[in-house]
Amino acid sequence: MFERFTKDARAAVVGAQEVAQALHSATIDTRHLVVTLAESGGAAAGALHDGGLDPADVAARARRSVAADGGLDDEALAAVGIDLAEVRRRTDEVFGQGALDRAGRQGRRRSHHPFAPDAKKALELALREAVRLGDKGIDQRHLLLGVVRADCPGGRVLEAALREAGSDVAALRLAVERSRHAA
Template identity: 35%
Template sequence: MFERFTAEARAVVVGAVGHAERLGVRKVREEHLVLALLDGRTGRAAAVLAALGVDRRRESLERELLGARRRAGLSRADAEALAGLGIDLTLIVDRVEHGHGAGALDPGRTARGAAVRGPLFGPGYSREAKAVLKRALRMATERRERKIGDHHLLLALTAHPGVVAETLADHGAGLESVRRLVCAGVAGGGRGRAA
């Protein structure tokens, strides 16, 4: 399948490995794919993210994604539901981290600098990240496109409900807005350029 990826999509997959290693986790996860998409300077996903202004809100987006991981992957909606039951998730996370160290609730955490191992679709990718890659393939096939582009990865990330899609939507890249720009032919070739 990797041979069907465009150069930009390959760069995203490879870049996600780098983000996982930098953050000291064992597996590439959806949020690493998002960060690698934001690193892109060319390609349709870069143009879509720029058109939506997401690239200018990278720090906020990254902080929210990493904060969700700190909360054991619970979304803001999950935290609000717990708060409705009288459970202060922030207080619980703080207590656990006080006793066990920062990131203690993140099940994917490993020693800083540990390498992500495994080939594409191997043990180095989380189940969710593999699902994103497979969903991107399906989206390309449904659109009768021979190559899997970075825009298919972006669409796949926004299409699956969860923390990553919620965070992207909160930062202006919900499924419908991304789909609209992809279908309208927003083209790559540099940040903010659209056709």
């Protein structure tokens, strides 16, 4: 399947791996792919914008979602009298921005980040979207459609952003398909 990926789609997959590594994630999931697609400035970011979203906001949401999965539970700590925001602020003051998150993930560093099942499914669905649209190659827009079509964390980030922007998945799909014809 990867032989059908365009140069920009391959770069997005490599970028997702880099995002996973930077966020100290054990695997590459669809949220990492959403970050890369939104930050790329390419066709997928353009389609997000045309669909009523701010790509920078989408990327930030996806990053926060990843951090929330591997981070500390604010509510559980508050129940025992610990103000995590204050602990985080003081830790950042002394050890630098993001020190608490880095410290909690040191033992999980890896050089190879495998794809999570949701990311594999989204890549498969990107191929199906390319076939459905009659395209020979799989580009960033197909990857975005694959994420939206899959029941996955990255898709849920996009759906929440769309809902808050007063839009929906159908509008995003339409924006992607329009951008495809304009290219």
